[in-house]
Amino acid sequence: MNEYQPALAPSAALPSSSHSWGAEYRALMLLAWPLIISQLARSALFTTDVIVLGRLGADFVAAGALANALFVCVQLFGIGVVGAVAPMVAQALGAKDLRSVRRTVRQGVWLSVVLFVILFPIAWNIGPIYRWMGQDAELVALAEIFVHAAVWLLLPAFILVVLQSFLAAHGDTAAVLIITIIGVFVNLGANYLLVFGHWGFPALGIMGSGLATSIVNFVMMGLAILYIQTNRRFRRYHIWHKFFEADWRRLWELIKIGGPIGTMLLAEVALFTSAALLQGRLGNAELAAHSVALTIASLAFMVPLGLSQATVVRVGRALGEGNKDGIRKAGWASFFISVGFMAVTSVILFAAPHQIVGLFLDSGMAENTAPLTLAASFLVVAGLFQLVDGTQVTMSAALRGLSDTTMPLIIALAGYWAVGFPVAYYFGFHTPLRGVGIWAGLAAGLAAVAIVLTIRWAMRERLGLTNKAPV
Numbered sequence: 097m098n099e100y101q102p103a104l105a106p107s108a109a110l111p112s113s114s115h116s117w118g119a120e121y122r123a124l125m126l127l128a129w130p131l132i133i134s135q136l137a138r139s140a141l142f143t144t145d146v147i148v149l150g151r152l153g154a155d156f157v158a159a160g161a162l163a164n165a166l167f168v169c170v171q172l173f174g175i176g177v178v179g180a181v182a183p184m185v186a187q188a189l190g191a192k193d194l195r196s197v198r199r200t201v202r203q204g205v206w207l208s209v210v211l212f213v214i215l216f217p218i219a220w221n222i223g224p225i226y227r228w229m230g231q232d233a234e235l236v237a238l239a240e241i242f243v244h245a246a247v248w249l250l251l252p253a254f255i256l257v258v259l260q261s262f263l264a265a266h267g268d269t270a271a272v273l274i275i276t277i278i279g280v281f282v283n284l285g286a287n288y289l290l291v292f293g294h295w296g297f298p299a300l301g302i303m304g305s306g307l308a309t310s311i312v313n314f315v316m317m318g319l320a321i322l323y324i325q326t327n328r329r330f331r332r333y334h335i336w337h338k339f340f341e342a343d344w345r346r347l348w349e350l351i352k353i354g355g356p357i358g359t360m361l362l363a364e365v366a367l368f369t370s371a372a373l374l375q376g377r378l379g380n381a382e383l384a385a386h387s388v389a390l391t392i393a394s395l396a397f398m399v400p401l402g403l404s405q406a407t408v409v410r411v412g413r414a415l416g417e418g419n420k421d422g423i424r425k426a427g428w429a430s431f432f433i434s435v436g437f438m439a440v441t442s443v444i445l446f447a448a449p450h451q452i453v454g455l456f457l458d459s460g461m462a463e464n465t466a467p468l469t470l471a472a473s474f475l476v477v478a479g480l481f482q483l484v485d486g487t488q489v490t491m492s493a494a495l496r497g498l499s500d501t502t503m504p505l506i507i508a509l510a511g512y513w514a515v516g517f518p519v520a521y522y523f524g525f526h527t528p529l530r531g532v533g534i535w536a537g538l539a540a541g542l543a544a545v546a547i548v549l550t551i552r553w554a555m556r557e558r559l560g561l562t563n564k565a566p567v
Contacts, residue, residue, distance in 0.1 A: 120425040130273035132402030137276045148287040163239035170219045174211040176361040180354030182261035183412040190416020203346040208254035219247045245306025252317035259320040283312040356505035367512045382531040385470035396441040400434040400486035404493035411497025427494035438486035442479040449475035477535040484543040491549035498561045516541015
């Protein structure tokens with residue numbers, strides 16, 4: 097053993113697979129709750145930007161939305177690819193292969209740099225892309241200013257995912273939560289200073305909002321590095337030792353597992369973007385109602401999304417230990433928690449759609465009458481939507497913990513684009529359902545993916561998914 101071989105952390109610090117259902121539920125929720133709150137805090141980052149841009153005017157809000165429509169797709173793809181670090185680290189910890197942990201994290205940072213180099217020019221050229229698509233010239237010009245200031249966040253955002261995956265795999269999700277909450281306040285302060293020009297800073301307008309977005313990601317990345325380097329438990333990994341020494345095999349494993357994850361995220365985001373464009377073709381009232389209903393559904397979705405990140409770790413850990421019963425308990429426990437929570441939210445949406453929508457749109461304004469009615473009808477469909485959306489993200493995460501990502505990608509592409517989009521288009525434009533029909537298409541696509549992924553999870557041993565040796 098040389099000086100760069102980390103000592104094994106106490107077993108209590110490394111969450112092992114459970115031998116009872118009760119222990120698994122407790123371990124899963126202990127790991128998941130900071131990640132769930134982190135997801136809610138991340139949505140606050142976006143909300144802050146919208147509120148600040150709203151102070152500049154409606155055109156700036158529209159330009160920010162236009163910028164993010166493409167920019168978020170680029171960002172989520174990269175985040176999905178480097179997300180392969182989470183299952184690989186969890187599997188290595190389960191197998192007590194701590195050298196492999198260091199190799200995976202180091203090459204995850206390498207992959208972050210590669211993705212930044214590849215994706216930067218795509219995001220930078222958002223202006224020419226939108227002008228080619230025939231978007232409003234003034235909005236495109238504003239969107240271009242925002243993206244040219246925000247595009248630098250890609251590198252720290254990708255590295256941050258790598259480091260947070262490392263922390264989450266060790267069960268230290270509280271650190272992830274604290275870093276995210278600090279980021280919310282840094283983002284608010286940076287927006288206040290750079291957008292409006294307080295305390296001697298120049299008033300940069302929408303450029304200031306983009307710079308604030310970049311700054312907060314660099315700050316969060318720096319905090320994650322600082323925490324890891326000052327924590328005795330994690331410092332022993334010597335992640336940065338021989339950083340420039342290539343490990344092509346490990347880098348390729350990350351790409352092989354992470355590429356389908358990123359593409360799957362991109363396919364889902366593209367489906368929802370397409371749904372918004374279809375609603376816009378029906379009318380402004382439908383588009384406004386769609387935005388409100390999706391915002392409400394997205395808030396509830398943060399719970400299964402945060403839970404899914406813990407699921408990857410729990411399943412990966414059990415796979416690394418070679419504990420098939422632990423794999424079974426981790427996946428199904430997450431499934432039952434997710435479906436149970438989403439069932440409650442579905443009942444709420446079914447029972448009080450008008451009251452919920454009224455929290456987002458002023459019912460006293462005559463121009464809101466049509467969007468209020470439409471959004472309430474969308475939420476009724478969202479009741480079913482919630483159940484299948486929670487199921488598909490949970491089952492996808494459970495399979496990801498087994499490093500099974502290629503087939504789930506094929507299932508997602510077929511479900512979203514061979515089922516979801518055609519159903520949405522047909523019922524939206526060829527039946528009286530209109531906007532409700534588009535939401536029915538979203539629900540149908542998610543249901544198709546959820547059902548097939550659940551079947552694949554149930555057949556995991558027959559398919560040999562639990563026999564893979566951790567890399």
